[in-house]
Amino acid sequence: MNKLIISAFLLNCCVSITAIADDADLPAVAKETFTKGAANWEPKDPAAWKVVKKGPESFYSMFKDSNYQPEVRSPVNFALLKEISVSDFVLDVDMRSTQEVYGHQDLCLFFGYQDASHFYYVHLGREADAHANSIFLVNGKPRVSIAQKRTEGTNWTKDWHHVRIKRDTTTGSIEVFFDDMKTPVMTTIDKRFLDGRVGIGSFDDTGDFDNFELRGKLRNYK
DSSP: OOHHHHHHHHHHTTOOOOOBTTBTTSOEEEEEOOTTOSTTEEESSGGGEEEEEETTEEEEEEOSOOOOOOSSSSOOEEEEETTOEEEEEEEEEEEEEOSOOOTTOEEEEEEEEEETTEEEEEEEESSOBTTBSEEEEEESSSOEEOOSEEOSOOOOOSSOEEEEEEEETTTTEEEEEESBSSSOSEEEEOOSOOSBEEEEEESSOOEEEEEEEEEEEEEOOO
């Protein structure tokens, strides 16, 4: 997709391309408040997602279980941003878990997405173990944890939480922030996928998403 087509798509779908003052090298690529729907998104199971409007507010709700069955062991309920692929990026989003409390209660963010069996995702799970609360790699086989540092778990409440991912492909750095934007809750170094699509979702739970913003370096859409 050339730059002209990308620009037209962004203008037509309420996505901005203005530079951010505190990140001059990473212009804003996408910004979503879901007030005009979710046409920019590609859910794996569209029946599991809907836009909810409450007064002046709107958000994208992953409100029920997904019927999507991945090729390898990996998340089953997520939606990808359409037509956009980035290398270096900063992704910000408000997330709210609507799942009942249990050990693997989670919400996830996706990046470096190549295809259904090759991507990264951040799993923000209530209790950390080999399969929860970590940065994961899906590389043609069941997901594996690649976080070098992480917390013992994510303190989900019924409130909204702000989450950020920062990706630097030159160094391979991946940093994840939860509410506190100064100290990351997860970090790692990995260079296997240096660009790709991004997304929101969960391994197999439910939750809501709002105020999505992506700043980054555009790459040709795959």
